[in-house]
Amino acid sequence: MKEQNIPICTEQKIHPCEIERAGQHMPAEEDLFSLAELFKVFGDSTRVRILSLLCDTELCVCDIAACLGMNLSAISHQLRVLKQAKLVRFRKEGKTVYYSLADAHVEHILAQGLDHVRE
Amino acid sequence: MKEQNIPICTEQKIHPCEIERAGQHMPAEEDLFSLAELFKVFGDSTRVRILSLLCDTELCVCDIAACLGMNLSAISHQLRVLKQAKLVRFRKEGKTVYYSLADAHVEHILAQGLDHVRE
DNA sequence: TGAATACTTGAACAGTTGTTCAACTATTGA
DNA sequence: TCAATAGTTGAACAACTGTTCAAGTATTCA
Numbered sequence: 001m002k003e004q005n006i007p008i009c010t011e012q013k014i015h016p017c018e019i020e021r022a023g024q025h026m027p028a029e030e031d032l033f034s035l036a037e038l039f040k041v042f043g044d045s046t047r048v049r050i051l052s053l054l055c056d057t058e059l060c061v062c063d064i065a066a067c068l069g070m071n072l073s074a075i076s077h078q079l080r081v082l083k084q085a086k087l088v089r090f091r092k093e094g095k096t097v098y099y100s101l102a103d104a105h106v107e108h109i110l111a112q113g114l115d116h117v118r119e
Numbered sequence: 120m121k122e123q124n125i126p127i128c129t130e131q132k133i134h135p136c137e138i139e140r141a142g143q144h145m146p147a148e149e150d151l152f153s154l155a156e157l158f159k160v161f162g163d164s165t166r167v168r169i170l171s172l173l174c175d176t177e178l179c180v181c182d183i184a185a186c187l188g189m190n191l192s193a194i195s196h197q198l199r200v201l202k203q204a205k206l207v208r209f210r211k212e213g214k215t216v217y218y219s220l221a222d223a224h225v226e227h228i229l230a231q232g233l234d235h236v237r238e
Numbered sequence: 239t240g241a242a243t244a245c246t247t248g249a250a251c252a253g254t255t256g257t258t259c260a261a262c263t264a265t266t267g268a
Numbered sequence: 269t270c271a272a273t274a275g276t277t278g279a280a281c282a283a284c285t286g287t288t289c290a291a292g293t294a295t296t297c298a
Contacts, residue, residue, distance in 0.1 A: 019182050022172045027233060032171060034236040035229070036164035043159035044286075045152050052151060053141045061245060063138050074287055076246055095244045095295050105235045110154070112231055114146060116224045117153040163256075180275060193257055195276055214265050214274045 041085040042109065046070070047078050050099075054088065055107055058100035160204040161228065165189070166197050169218075173207065174226055177219035 027035075042048060049068055053059060059067075065075045079099055082088040087106050091098045101107060146154075161167060168187055172178060178186075184194045198218060201207040206225050210217045220226060 015179065015182050018176050018178055019186055021176045022174075022178060022182075022186065025174050026168075026171050031233060031236055032167050033164050035232050036162055036167045038232055038236055039158045039167070040162035043155055043157075043162040045155035046286080048151050048155045048158070049145075052145050055141075055144050057137050057140045059137055059141060060134065062243095063134055063141075067138060067141065071288070072245070073247085073289080077286075080246085092295095097245065105231075109228075109231055109235065112224075112228055113154050113157055114150060116228065117150055117157055165256080181273095190258070191275070192259080192277085196256075199276080216275065 038085065041081060041087060042113070044078070046074070047082060048110070050075070050078060050082065051087065051101065051106060051110060054099060054101045055110070058091070058098045060096040060098050062096070064099070157204065160200060160206060161232070163197070165193070166201060167229070169194070169197060169201065170206065170220065170225060170229060173218060173220050174229070177210070177217045179215040179217050181215070183218070 026032075042051075046068070050064055053064060053067055061072060061075055061079065064079075065072045068075065079088065079090075082099075083090065086102050088099050089102050091100075145151075161170075165187065169183055172183060172186055180191060180194055180198065183198075184191045187194065198207065198209075201218075202209065205221050207218050208221050210219075
């Protein structure tokens with residue numbers, strides 16, 4: 001807490017001691033990038049609604065579209081985003097594709113966010 | 120769990136039973152909207168980097184800009200977004216403004232996200 | 239085989255977002 | 269009072285995003 005003037009930043013710093021503290025706990029730059037990418041996926045109300053629907057059950061694309069009152073194509077596009085982010089899994093059965101949450105983590109992140117939103 | 124055909128959706132549903140299960144656990148529409156808004160704020164790497172910097176310490180705008188190698192104005196704009204979302208607090212001391220995390224929730228959400236990102 | 243169903247995909251469009259630049263306010267200290 | 273410092277703000281612009289439409293695939297069933 002008293003080590004001063006260690007140049008971890010490229011520009012002139014006003015409070016070197018505090019900056020050093022801050023720097024010590026920083027995750028790797030690439031982790032922070034992935035973190036932002038993850039939250040970006042959660043940061044759309046259509047996708048959040050899809051994820052909420054999939055808590056505790058699996059649904060086909062048709063059902064999701066019906067529940068959200070949206071067009072099949074829009075849902076399919078968003079499911080692709082969720083799939084790429086590994087937030088949902090799918091299973092094919094004949095013509096229909098069933099989607100479900102990828103793991104419990106997804107539900108936890110939603111719940112934690114809801115806690116904050118509801119104060 | 121066997122109650123079927125209850126019309127909670129406006130369109131024709133393929134699997135009414137599963138749809139009913141999904142519907143029962145859905146948070147209020149407005150909470151889901153706020154939730155997406157919250158994650159949207161976390162969904163930018165500049166903002167995530169600022170929040171990470173502010174874990175365990177407070178920093179002035181100048182310091183944050185120096186640490187991230189970015190222009191003062193860009194940081195100020197993003198701090199405004201974080202302020203509006205109540206993710207950061209600030210304290211004025213003479214000419215300088217010190218920012219810090221609003222509460223422990225913010226750190227928890229970041230940590231939970233990092234867990235998922237690192238698998 | 240051929241029609242119907244369930245979904246996916248790509249192009250196009252409007253709307254949104256993040257950064258920069260320049261100009262501004264507020265506080266300090268000479 | 270004047271210059272310097274720390275930060276905020278608004279306009280502008282390019283880049284990105286979500287939805288729609290139209291056309292595509294894959295599977296089923298008659």
